Amino acid sequence: MSSSTPLLAVDELSVAFHRRGAGETRAVDGVSFTLEEGRVTGLVGESGCGKSVTSLALMGLLPDRGVEVGGSAVMRLPEGEVDLLRLSRRRLRDLRGSQLAMIFQDPLSSLNPVVPIGRQVTEILKRHRGMRGSAARKEAADLLYRVGIPDPTRRLNEYPHQLSGGMRQRALIAMAVACKPRLMIADEPTTALDVTIQAQILELLKDLVTEEGTALLMITHDLGVVAGLCDDINVLYAGRAVETAPRRPLFADPTHPYTVGLLGSVPRLDAPRGEPLTPVRGSVNDNIAWTDGCAFAPRCDHYTMECLQGPPPLVRTGDGTHIHRCVNPIDHADVVDQTVLESPAVVGEDEEERE
Amino acid sequence: MPTTPSSQSDEKIPFHQRKAAKVDRLAELMGDRGDDGHGAGIWREAFARMRRSPMAITGAVIVAVFIVVALFSPLIAPYSPTSQAWGNEVFPNRNEFVGPRGENWLGLDHLGRDMFSRMVIGARQTLMVGVVATLVGFLFGALLGGTAGACSVLGGRWGRQVDNVVMRVIDMMLALPTLLLAVTVAALVGPSLTTVMLAVGIAQIPIFARLLRGAMISQGNREYVLAAQAMGVRKRKIALTHILPNSMGPVIVQSTLTLATAIIDAAALSYLGLGNPDANFPEWGTMLSEAQRFLSSAPSLAVYPALGIIITALGFTLLGESLREALDPKLRK
Numbered sequence: 001m002s003s004s005t006p007l008l009a010v011d012e013l014s015v016a017f018h019r020r021g022a023g024e025t026r027a028v029d030g031v032s033f034t035l036e037e038g039r040v041t042g043l044v045g046e047s048g049c050g051k052s053v054t055s056l057a058l059m060g061l062l063p064d065r066g067v068e069v070g071g072s073a074v075m076r077l078p079e080g081e082v083d084l085l086r087l088s089r090r091r092l093r094d095l096r097g098s099q100l101a102m103i104f105q106d107p108l109s110s111l112n113p114v115v116p117i118g119r120q121v122t123e124i125l126k127r128h129r130g131m132r133g134s135a136a137r138k139e140a141a142d143l144l145y146r147v148g149i150p151d152p153t154r155r156l157n158e159y160p161h162q163l164s165g166g167m168r169q170r171a172l173i174a175m176a177v178a179c180k181p182r183l184m185i186a187d188e189p190t191t192a193l194d195v196t197i198q199a200q201i202l203e204l205l206k207d208l209v210t211e212e213g214t215a216l217l218m219i220t221h222d223l224g225v226v227a228g229l230c231d232d233i234n235v236l237y238a239g240r241a242v243e244t245a246p247r248r249p250l251f252a253d254p255t256h257p258y259t260v261g262l263l264g265s266v267p268r269l270d271a272p273r274g275e276p277l278t279p280v281r282g283s284v285n286d287n288i289a290w291t292d293g294c295a296f297a298p299r300c301d302h303y304t305m306e307c308l309q310g311p312p313p314l315v316r317t318g319d320g321t322h323i324h325r326c327v328n329p330i331d332h333a334d335v336v337d338q339t340v341l342e343s344p345a346v347v348g349e350d351e352e353e354r355e
Numbered sequence: 356m357p358t359t360p361s362s363q364s365d366e367k368i369p370f371h372q373r374k375a376a377k378v379d380r381l382a383e384l385m386g387d388r389g390d391d392g393h394g395a396g397i398w399r400e401a402f403a404r405m406r407r408s409p410m411a412i413t414g415a416v417i418v419a420v421f422i423v424v425a426l427f428s429p430l431i432a433p434y435s436p437t438s439q440a441w442g443n444e445v446f447p448n449r450n451e452f453v454g455p456r457g458e459n460w461l462g463l464d465h466l467g468r469d470m471f472s473r474m475v476i477g478a479r480q481t482l483m484v485g486v487v488a489t490l491v492g493f494l495f496g497a498l499l500g501g502t503a504g505a506c507s508v509l510g511g512r513w514g515r516q517v518d519n520v521v522m523r524v525i526d527m528m529l530a531l532p533t534l535l536l537a538v539t540v541a542a543l544v545g546p547s548l549t550t551v552m553l554a555v556g557i558a559q560i561p562i563f564a565r566l567l568r569g570a571m572i573s574q575g576n577r578e579y580v581l582a583a584q585a586m587g588v589r590k591r592k593i594a595l596t597h598i599l600p601n602s603m604g605p606v607i608v609q610s611t612l613t614l615a616t617a618i619i620d621a622a623a624l625s626y627l628g629l630g631n632p633d634a635n636f637p638e639w640g641t642m643l644s645e646a647q648r649f650l651s652s653a654p655s656l657a658v659y660p661a662l663g664i665i666i667t668a669l670g671f672t673l674l675g676e677s678l679r680e681a682l683d684p685k686l687r688k
Binding site: 059061063064065093094095096097098100101102104105106109110111112113114115123124127128172175176 | 510511577578579581582583584585586587588589596597600601
């Protein structure tokens with residue numbers, strides 16, 4: 001990791017929703033992480049742990065009423081550092097699309113069904129790069145070509161429903177990279193796609209990160225995606241990061257019981273027939289407030305009374321590779337072996353191990 | 356799915372060139388579909404579906420015949436609708452009505468006027484009322500509903516206030532029964548064809564307004580709106596270029612259905628004596644109300660205009676319903 005200031009430093013980000021009569025819901029409760037150029041950072045966790053809300057908060061796309069956002073997200077821009085959470089609407093709107101881009105989960109519903117692809121791609125070129133007419137169309141075709149859409153000039157005239165799922169996601173990626181953003185957020189970009197297309201899309205994203213030096217924040221619940229793509233991983237639980245580590249240490253020696261549980265619940269093709277999956281028991285609703293103790297304690301196999309003595313702090317492990325939030329960490333468990341890293345969902349072997 | 360060995364070997368070639376080669380090959384493999392160069396779009400697809408639906412075809416034929424007759428009515432009508440050339444052949448002079456015969460295809464009315472000519476000229480009046488009333492309802496309804504919908508989508512304190520005020524006005528209009536509203540307008544302005552058109556049109560405004568607003572709000576929650584915002588597009592622009600076009604479908608369908616309602620409402624108003632009193636412009640509703648007096652002796656005088664109204668309304672309804680079905684993504688096969 002570089003020692004200079006990171007591209008984006010998210011510090012103690014919290015998002016609380018207020019609803020009339022229902023009190024407040026803390027969707028994100030103090031999440032901190034950093035993003036570096038040319039690296040992929042993963043936010044992993046089960047449904048409802050605050051992954052998507054984190055990304056929407058960074059993009060400033062949360063509704064304006066009934067939402068309280070705290071913490072800071074300082075981004076390094078050519079003209080200086082700005083806090084994304086405190087920018088004016090106008091500044092933020094100018095940044096969105098040009099410096100920040102987002103790729104959504106469902107490529108079909110993220111495209112306007114009645115507008116041809118071409119107009120949707122040129123819209124962003126007009127907005128941020130001031131291109132017009134045939135120049136914009138030519139650039140749009142180039143963009144589609146770059147993300148691997150064959151015969152782009154014809155595709156420009158087509159409507160989203162005439163494209164396949166993979167091609168739609170490619171078109172959305174083309175729009176996201178149209179202005180060479182420094183930071184891209186991908187919110188489960190492969191969930192709606194089948195496995196072969198998933199691999200292609202992940203490879204495309206990986207190439208874009210390496211080529212352009214974009215920082216990619218990958219939001220996913222799919223550990224295969226994480227293992228194949230992410231350089232650094234943050235595991236979220238109930239709105240807080242419970243473990244942060246680079247890819248290899250995380251998969252090799254997970255220390256937080258939740259991470260161990262997640263890795264243990266990945267289905268294996270090489271498991272003996274009839275062997276049941278080992279899910280993390282309970283559901284995300286079975287948690288306690290972080291202020292009372294570890295939110296994961298009710299579902300944890302290793303909890304002690306110490307877990308209920310207030311929120312566990314984030315600590316760095318002895319060898320310095322992990323940061324976790326646990327008072328009873330698992331000591332280099334042999335629960336999980338290397339097979340997840342070698343699973344078929346892993347895209348591209350990691351030939352270069354960055355230090 | 357399998358790991359790609361290429362990533363190590365051709366590290367020096369920029370990936371988009373590498374991609375380019377792959378893409379070209381892919382295009383080759385897929386072959387050029389070539390048949391339709393341009394995007395079909397949901398409307399074209401809907402029309403293709405409608406061409407296969409007997410309901411749509413029936414509706415379209417009825418509507419087409421009606422429109423042709425209405426447009427060319429002075430050429431089609433064999434006689435003037437007001438000429439009482441056969442006046443001495445009917446009621447006061449001879450105590451019977453003249454039914455269909457060679458000269459007068461649909462017979463004569465109680466004043467000895469040619470029924471067929473009156474029906475044909477009446478078609479033009481009816482079409483005019485239907486179209487103008489629908490246009491009035493569509494334009495003002497879309498304007499109000501669009502404003503409310505856009506304001507609601509834009510949000511903010513102002514947006515919600517404007518939406519609220521507009522919708523309460525619409526609610527008030529909606530609380531009045533269509534016909535009562537129309538009668539009130541007609542009573543205020545006095546009986547004439549314009550009155551009927553305005554009255555029927557105004558009665559349709561709240562329906563269009565609510566429809567468009569509802570469609571816009573539901574479209575406003577769709578993910579593509581969020582995606583457009585994530586690309587830095589202004590919300591105002593999103594409302595106009597993305598949300599509005601997506602919300603027009605139901606409104607357009609409603610206007611075909613409204614044509615049928617407008618024709619019936621206009622006939623009802625004319626029947627109630629609020630229509631055009633000028634005999635030079637017979638209207639089916641007026642004809643119906645005149646025929647009422649002779650219902651026992653000459654029921655055919657009432658049957659023709661009634662059939663005219665029923666068949667035209669049916670035509671527009673069939674067309675509108677099948678358009679709605681063709682556009683409904685849930686019914687697409």
